Amino acid sequence: MRSEHEARLIEALQRGLPxxxxxxxxxxxxxxxxxxxxxxxIQSLQNEAVIKRFGVIVRHHELGYxxxxxxxxxxxxxxxxxxxxxxxxxxxxxxxxxxxxxxxxWPYNLYCMIHGRDRMRVRERISELIxxxxxxxVPHEVLFSCRRFKQRGARYSSVVPAFKRVxxx
Amino acid sequence: MDTIDRAxxxxxxxxxxxxxxxxxxxxxxxxxxxxELLERIERLLDDGTLTRFxxxxxxxxxxxxxxLAAMQVPRADFARVADIVNSFPEVAHNYARDHAFNMWFxxxxxxxxxxxxxxxxxxxxxxxxxxxxxxxxEYFVGLRFAV
Numbered sequence: 001m002r003s004e005h006e007a008r009l010i011e012a013l014q015r016g017l018p019x020x021x022x023x024x025x026x027x028x029x030x031x032x033x034x035x036x037x038x039x040x041x042i043q044s045l046q047n048e049a050v051i052k053r054f055g056v057i058v059r060h061h062e063l064g065y066x067x068x069x070x071x072x073x074x075x076x077x078x079x080x081x082x083x084x085x086x087x088x089x090x091x092x093x094x095x096x097x098x099x100x101x102x103x104x105x106w107p108y109n110l111y112c113m114i115h116g117r118d119r120m121r122v123r124e125r126i127s128e129l130i131x132x133x134x135x136x137x138v139p140h141e142v143l144f145s146c147r148r149f150k151q152r153g154a155r156y157s158s159v160v161p162a163f164k165r166v167x168x169x
Numbered sequence: 170m171d172t173i174d175r176a177x178x179x180x181x182x183x184x185x186x187x188x189x190x191x192x193x194x195x196x197x198x199x200x201x202x203x204x205e206l207l208e209r210i211e212r213l214l215d216d217g218t219l220t221r222f223x224x225x226x227x228x229x230x231x232x233x234x235x236x237l238a239a240m241q242v243p244r245a246d247f248a249r250v251a252d253i254v255n256s257f258p259e260v261a262h263n264y265a266r267d268h269a270f271n272m273w274f275x276x277x278x279x280x281x282x283x284x285x286x287x288x289x290x291x292x293x294x295x296x297x298x299x300x301x302x303x304x305x306x307e308y309f310v311g312l313r314f315a316v
Contacts, residue, residue, distance in 0.1 A: 004181065010231070016214075016223040019207050020188055035189065036200075042187050042224075052228045055185040056178055056210070057221040070273070081306065088308035098306035099237065106270070106300060143266040143273070 005033050010050075021101060038078055068121040071126060072108035074101075074139040082112055086133045087112050092125050108141070119144060177209055177267060178218070183276070204302065234281035236303045239270040240295070243293065250295045259287045270300070 018026040023142040024042070025035040028117070033041070045051045075083050079097050088096035095113040114129075116122035123142075130136055176199055177271045186194040190308055196206040207316055222284050228235035233315070242250045263274035288299045 010226070013224055014226065016221045017185075019192075019211050019222070021192060021203060021207070023191065024187070024189070039189075046187070048230065049227055051224040052227045053183040053225040054187070054223070055181040055183050056213070056219050057177060057223070057225060058182070058219055068264075080293075081308075084306065084308040088310045089203075094307040095309055096309050096310055098308075099302040099304055099306050102300045102302065106302070109305075111237075111302075139293075141268065143265045143270070143309045145264040 005037070006029055006041055006045075009033070009038060010045070013042070039117070067116045067122045069114045069116075069119075069122045069126065070143045070145070071112050071114060071129075071133065072141050073105045073110040073112075074108050075135075077109070084110055084132060087129065090129060090132065092116070093129070107139070117121065171294065173199075173211060174209060175219070177213070179204065226274050228277050229281075232278065232279075232281075234278040234284035236276045236301055237285045238274055238276055238291075239300045239302060240272040240291075240297050242272050242295075242297055253294050254291055257287055257291065259283055 004065050009027065012027055014028050017023045020026050022035065024038040027033075028038045029033045031038070042051065046054065073083070084098055087093055091115055093112050094115055095111070097111045098109060099111055101107055101109050109114075113130075114122050114125055116125060122144075126142060130138075180199060181195060185191060188194055190203065192206050192210075193203040196203045199206065201209075210219070210222055214222060238252075240250065250272065251263065251265075252274065254263055259276050259278045261275040261277040263272065265271060266273055276287055278284055278287065284301070284303075288301055292299050
């Protein structure tokens with residue numbers, strides 16, 4: 001059974017875990033559940049991967065990861081899963097997605113993010129990645145960025161209807 | 170940031186305990202006291218090293234829409250278009266990149282239909298086409314940011 005408690009918990013939790021010794025009890029008081037109820041709900045949200053990760057969310061620019069490259073590849077569709085899986089295994093790759101192409105202007109279908117302290121280091125890693133993953137000759141482009149206009153993270157202010165639609169089925 | 174802060178960031182990017190005394194449990198594995206861990210997390214949040222301490226939600230599983238979009242904007246018009254794009258609450262972050270496709274932003278919406286609507290509104294207000302690059306698959310990455 002899904003409830004409004006869950007939606008309220010999702011909303012209360014997204015601002016962050018209360019920094020007190022018993023944060024789940026503090027949340028419970030806010031959303032009208034018991035501490036055990038909150039703990040069980042969070043565990044089930046993690047099991048369903050509604051919560052992807054739980055812990056510190058870092059502002060990577062402040063950690064000196066100033067060079068951020070999005071590398072886009074045009075790989076044959078039948079190889080995309082294998083190559084994506086291989087690329088994602090490298091420890092300097094922070095995200096790896098398959099995305100829709102936008103033909104003819106944008107033929108790329110595999111994206112990975114590589115963060116590093118400077119562009120030279122990031123470029124070395126890209127060459128290493130090409131060798132390691134057998135991507136020689138695969139069309140690709142490197143899009144560097146060091147300018148961020150906006151980073152707020154996704155916010156969900158009224159998740160009740162949306163949440164029910166997805167997990168209430 | 171000292172070695173203890175680094176250890177906190179490197180060890181707590183996922184898998185924070187869900188127990189009655191989670192900070193005490195996490196502190197024990199880090200060799201800290203519960204109070205010290207709480208104080209340090211609070212300081213890392215205050216000084217902006219951390220944006221948040223808590224969950225990272227999977228937008229699609231919450232029932233929302235999520236996509237990456239890109240635009241090709243002439244340099245002279247870039248600031249105007251950036252202001253338009255950033256004014257939408259649906260835009261989660263926006264990056265300038267060195268490429269003909271020079272503006273890249275993430276759309277995170279409560280309703281899946283809002284992705285397309287937002288794109289149409291941005292196109293109308295900016296006068297430039299928005300290319301939608303929705304995610305088709307995600308490949309698992311283990312480590313996030315080591316410091």
